[in-house]
Amino acid sequence: MNTESPRAPRLTVSGVHHRYGNSHVLRDISLNVAPGEIVCLVGPSGCGKSTLLRLIAGLELLQAGEIRMDADCVASAQRHVQPEKRNTGLVFQDFALFPHMSLQDNVAFGLAHKPRAQREVITRTMLARVGLADRASDAPHTLSGGQQQRVALARALAPGPGLVLLDEPFSNLDVRLRHRLRTDTLALLRERNAASILVTHDPEEAMFMADRIALMHEGRIVQIGSPAELYYQPVSPFAAEFFGDVNRIQTHIIDGHAVTPVGRFPSSGLAEGSRAAVLIRPEAITLGAHAEAGSIAAEIIDSHMLGATTLVSLQVSDSSGGDMTLQSQLTSGIACMAGDTVWLRIDSAGAFVFAD
Numbered sequence: 597m598n599t600e601s602p603r604a605p606r607l608t609v610s611g612v613h614h615r616y617g618n619s620h621v622l623r624d625i626s627l628n629v630a631p632g633e634i635v636c637l638v639g640p641s642g643c644g645k646s647t648l649l650r651l652i653a654g655l656e657l658l659q660a661g662e663i664r665m666d667a668d669c670v671a672s673a674q675r676h677v678q679p680e681k682r683n684t685g686l687v688f689q690d691f692a693l694f695p696h697m698s699l700q701d702n703v704a705f706g707l708a709h710k711p712r713a714q715r716e717v718i719t720r721t722m723l724a725r726v727g728l729a730d731r732a733s734d735a736p737h738t739l740s741g742g743q744q745q746r747v748a749l750a751r752a753l754a755p756g757p758g759l760v761l762l763d764e765p766f767s768n769l770d771v772r773l774r775h776r777l778r779t780d781t782l783a784l785l786r787e788r789n790a791a792s793i794l795v796t797h798d799p800e801e802a803m804f805m806a807d808r809i810a811l812m813h814e815g816r817i818v819q820i821g822s823p824a825e826l827y828y829q830p831v832s833p834f835a836a837e838f839f840g841d842v843n844r845i846q847t848h849i850i851d852g853h854a855v856t857p858v859g860r861f862p863s864s865g866l867a868e869g870s871r872a873a874v875l876i877r878p879e880a881i882t883l884g885a886h887a888e889a890g891s892i893a894a895e896i897i898d899s900h901m902l903g904a905t906t907l908v909s910l911q912v913s914d915s916s917g918g919d920m921t922l923q924s925q926l927t928s929g930i931a932c933m934a935g936d937t938v939w940l941r942i943d944s945a946g947a948f949v950f951a952d
Contacts, residue, residue, distance in 0.1 A: 604630060604631075605628035605629060605630050605791075606629055606630060606631045606633075606665065606666060606758055606759055606790075606791035607627075607628060607629040607652065607663070607664070607665060607759055607791055607793075608627075608628045608662075608663070608664040609625055609626060609627040609628065609648075609652065609661070609662075609663050610626050610661055610662045610663075610664075611624055611625075611626060611660070611661040611662065612624070612625040612626070612648070612651065612658065612660065612661035612662075612663070613625075613659060613660040613661060614644075614647055614648075614651065614656075614658070614659050614660070615659065620815060621644045621647050621815050622644045622647060622648060622651075622815045623814075623815040623816045624816070625644075625648060625661070625815075625816070625817060626817075627810060627817065627820070629759070629791040629792070629793060630791060631758070631789055631790070631791050632786070632789040632790070632791070633791055633792070633807045633808070634782070634785060634792045634793075634794060634805055634806055634807050634808075635791075635792070635793050635794070635806060635807065635808050635809070635810060636793075636794045636795075636796060636801075636802035636805055636806035636808075636809045636810070637649065637793060637794070637795045637796075637810050637812060638795075638796055638797065638798075638799060638802040638809055638810070638811055638812065638838075639797070639811055639812035639813055639838075640797065640813070640838075641797060643812040643813055643814060643815065644812055644814075644815040645795045645812050646763055646764075646795055648812075649761050649763050649793060649795050651663065651671065652671075652684075652759075652761060652793065653679055653682070653684055653686055653761050654670065654671065654676065654677060654678060654679035654682050654684075655679060657671075657676055658671040658672060658673065658676070659673060660673055661673075665682060665683060665684075665758065665759065666758070670682050682759070683757050683758045683759065684757050684758070684759045684760070684761055685706075685751075685752030685753055685755065685757035685759070685760045685761070685790070686752055686760075686761050686762075686763075687745075687748050687749055687752045687760070687761070687762040687763070687765045688748070688763050688764075688765070689763060689764040689765055689766075689767045689768055690768065691736070691741070691744040691745055691747075691748045691768075692748060693736040693744055693747055693748060693751075694736070695735065695736055695737060696735075697735075697736075698732065698733050698734060698735060699723060699728060699731055699732055699733070699734055699735075699736065699739075699747050700719050700720075700723065700732040700733060702736065702747055702751050703718075703719045703722050703723060703747065703750045703751045703754050704716075704718075704719045704754070705751060706751065706754060706755040707719070707754055707755060718754050719732075719754065720732070722750040722751075722753065722754045723747075723750060725750065725784065726746035726747065726749065726750045726780070726784075727746065728743060728746060728747060728750075731743075741768060741769055741773070742769055742773045742776075742777050745765060745766070745769065745777060746777070746780070748765075749765070749781060749784060753784060753788055753790070756788070756790075757790055758790060758791065759790060759791045759792070759793070760785060760788075760790045760791070760792040760793075761792075761793050761795075762781075762792065762793070762794045762795065763795045764795055764796060764797070765781070765794070766778055766781075766796075766801065767796075767797075767798075774801075778801060778804060778805060781805075782804075782805055794806070799838055799839045799840070802823070803823040803826075803827070803839070806822075806823055807822070808820060808821060808822055809821065809822070809823055809826050811826060811835055811838060813834055818831065818832060818834065818835060819831045819832070819835050826839055827839050827840070828945055828946075830948055832950065833873060833875060833950050836875045836948050836950075837875070840877055840878075841877070841878055841923065841925075842875040842876060842877055842878075842948075843875070843876040843877075843878065843881070843922045843923055844873055844874070844875055845857075845858070845873070845874040845875075845876070845920070846871070846872075846873055846952060847871075847872050847873075847874060848869060848870065848871055848872060849863050849866045849867065849868055849869060849870050849872050850868070850869075851868075852864065852868075854866075854872045854874045854949045856874055857892070857912055857913070857914035857920055858876075858892050858912060858920075858922070858940065858942055859890075859892070859942055859947075861874055861944065861947050861949050862949070863949040866949070866951055870951065870952075871951070871952035872949055872950065872951060872952050873949070873950050873951075873952040874947060874948070874949050875947070875948045875949075875950070876922070876942060876946060876947045876948075877946035877947075878907065878922075878923045878924050878925035879905075879924075879925045879926075879946060880942055880943040880944075880945065880946025880947060881910075881922060881923075881924035881925075881940050881941075881942055881943075882924070882926070882940065882941050882942075882943065883908070883910075883924060883926065883930070883932075883938040883939065883940050884938065884939045884940075884941070885938065885939070886939060887939050888939065888941070890941060891939035891940060891941050892912060892939065892940050892941075893912075893913075893937060893938075893939060894910040894911060894912045894922070894937070894938055894939070894940050895910065895911045895935065895936070895937055895938075896908060896909070896910060896932055896933060896934055896935065896936045896937075896938060897909040897910065897911050897921065897934060898934050899932040899933075899934070901928055902925075902928075903928065904927070904928055905925050905926060905927060905928055906925070906926050906927070906928045906930065906932060907923060907924075907925055908923070908924045908925075908926060908932050909921060909922075909923060910922045910923070910924055910938070910940065912940075922940075924940065
């Protein structure tokens with residue numbers, strides 16, 4: 597597993613373990629993030645991603661391992677640098693704005709060490725950058741949720757931190773607003789050239805935002821790489837299924853291949869005769885109206901339009917006389933009528949073989 601960024605790291609996490617009582621929530625976590633790079637920590641609830649972010653921020657004491665900012669150790673079992681001295685900006689899902697302060701004062705909160713004139717310039721610039729320059733004197737409660745999160749982001753970025761930490765920053769927003777705000781946030785992070793870590797449970801959000809994704813499960817990083825690497829080269833069934841639906845076919849290895857009613861798939865490293873699972877993404881199954889070399893006959897059971905795509909349920913008969921149901925995801929506009937016979941082909945880039 598490659599945990600290395602090609603650039604010199606701004607943040608280095610090495611061999612981190614963490615427990616809450618008898619619960620081992622982080623197990624041997626190592627990770628680095630370079631200046632200008634966005635890394636997403638993604639995984640199901642309880643996998644340890646928010647705990648890791650809190651340790652990096654200095655909100656909890658590190659029990660084992662080491663965390664470095666540039667060349668400086670900011671956390672180990674023997675050392676703890678306070679959060680305000682770590683040159684980090686924090687953005688939380690509940691916005692965490694100071695209700696008794698104006699937007700201007702909220703953004704200026706981390707700039708107390710700068711001359712007043714400079715504080716005012718930075719504050720005005722940041723509020724303008726998030727589209728709220730005309731609301732500088734307003735109180736946070738007068739804003740919508742999306743506007744409050746923009747202010748929280750402006751406050752985090754105003755001091756020019758070397759590292760920005762975002763913990764589920766869009767989860768309290770409706771879907772349309774979430775999409776727009778994460779686009780704006782991505783542009784802001786790119787402009788500032790800070791190293792950034794975003795915690796999310798949403799695989800689509802991670803793939804949209806990240807240069808690299810660290811997929812976590814039960815306190816471990818189980819795979820790290822670019823969005824394309826995690827989607828097209830998953831290292832386990834968990835990784836494959838986390839980033840999208842799959843069709844799962846149970847089978848055995850014969851002559852170095854997983855043999856299924858819809859094709860043979862190479863399976864290097866698996867023993868002859870061993871049980872295997874073939875996972876096929878729905879979009880890897882394409883349909884044609886006529887038989888071609890290598891295509892497999894199937895009957896359409898039903899179809900459901902999902903907007904830009906249509907989900908089609910198919911029934912395939914195998915040589916033993918049994919039937920198998922598969923899901924295909926096609927571009928909408930293709931006619932799919934229940935009862936029609938079609939001919940399917942599978943793009944091998946969307947099919948993965950694992951030991952069962």
